[in-house]
Amino acid sequence: xxxxxxxxxxxxxxxxxxxxxxxxxxxxxxxxxxxxxxxxxxxxxxxxxxx
Amino acid sequence: xxxxxxxxxxxxxxxxxxxxxxxxxxxxxxxxxxxxxxxxxxxxxxxxxxxxxxxxxxxxxxxxxxxxxxxxxxxxxxxxxxxxxxxxxxxxxxxxxxxxxxxxxxxxxxxxxxxxxxxxxxxxxxxxxxxxxxxxxxxxxxxxxxxxxxxxxxxxxxxxxxxxxxxxxxxxxxxxxxxxxxxxxxxxxxxxxxxxxxxxxxx
Numbered sequence: 001x002x003x004x005x006x007x008x009x010x011x012x013x014x015x016x017x018x019x020x021x022x023x024x025x026x027x028x029x030x031x032x033x034x035x036x037x038x039x040x041x042x043x044x045x046x047x048x049x050x051x
Numbered sequence: 052x053x054x055x056x057x058x059x060x061x062x063x064x065x066x067x068x069x070x071x072x073x074x075x076x077x078x079x080x081x082x083x084x085x086x087x088x089x090x091x092x093x094x095x096x097x098x099x100x101x102x103x104x105x106x107x108x109x110x111x112x113x114x115x116x117x118x119x120x121x122x123x124x125x126x127x128x129x130x131x132x133x134x135x136x137x138x139x140x141x142x143x144x145x146x147x148x149x150x151x152x153x154x155x156x157x158x159x160x161x162x163x164x165x166x167x168x169x170x171x172x173x174x175x176x177x178x179x180x181x182x183x184x185x186x187x188x189x190x191x192x193x194x195x196x197x198x199x200x201x202x203x204x205x206x207x208x209x210x211x212x213x214x215x216x217x218x219x220x221x222x223x224x225x226x227x228x229x230x231x232x233x234x235x236x237x238x239x240x241x242x243x244x245x246x247x248x249x250x251x252x253x254x
Contacts, residue, residue, distance in 0.1 A: 001223050002217075002223070002224055003211060005093055006096075006214055009211075010204065010207045010211055013204040014204070016103060016107040016200075019111055021108065024104060028097065028100055028125060032097060032129060032132065035097070035132065038086075039087075039132075039135075
């Protein structure tokens with residue numbers, strides 16, 4: 001999951017570089033949402049304090 | 052003024068990239084990043100994506116206030132997410148006597164530095180948006196900005212490879228990572244290797 005999110009971030013940068021700004025925006029939002037979902041998993045499932 | 056805006060965008064990218072390289076250096080010295088640390092690195096890279104996006108837009112056309120607002124707005128959103136994560140990790144270790152996770156660097160733990168970085172990103176992005184251009188302008192230093200954005204891409208790719216080594220073929224990272232699980236998954240580690248233990252404090 002972490003590796004895939006980093007892959008999304010790299011793809012976001014590559015899309016920006018190539019001028020595909022709409023694709024970059026979509027990838028940015030996807031990476032952000034995936035990151036927040038992973039944070040929710042780590043915050044509520046594996047650490048002693050729940051949100 | 053457009054030169055100042057271009058330099059400020061490049062400076063934002065370089066400053067966050069410096070922090071990411073410092074964290075990567077700590078990892079190379081054996082301080083394995085916990086899952087929350089990895090999440091904060093992701094958020095920092097997404098913060099960098101804002102000014103990088105602005106510079107990338109300026110390579111092909113003039114940029115206007117809408118471009119500035121979209122790019123720095125994206126940075127602020129990413130920084131808010133990152134500040135939530137690093138703030139949570141600070142709160143986990145805020146009790147007196149808690150040694151914290153990992154070794155301190157320049158007097159503070161990496162997650163405390165991360166919180167400072169995210170707060171600074173929000174502050175600088177807000178200040179930047181107070182001085183938006185009134186008309187579209189072309190940003191100078193296109194060559195230098197390509198090098199700076201290329202550095203950010205390289206750091207993102209480097210982190211992706213490092214996390215792949217740490218995570219292996221598993222869905223998520225362990226709470227207390229102390230080895231590169233990809234080596235175990237591929238059977239490249241010897242039998243005398245130490246299994247994952249919980250001696251280090253949880254992140």
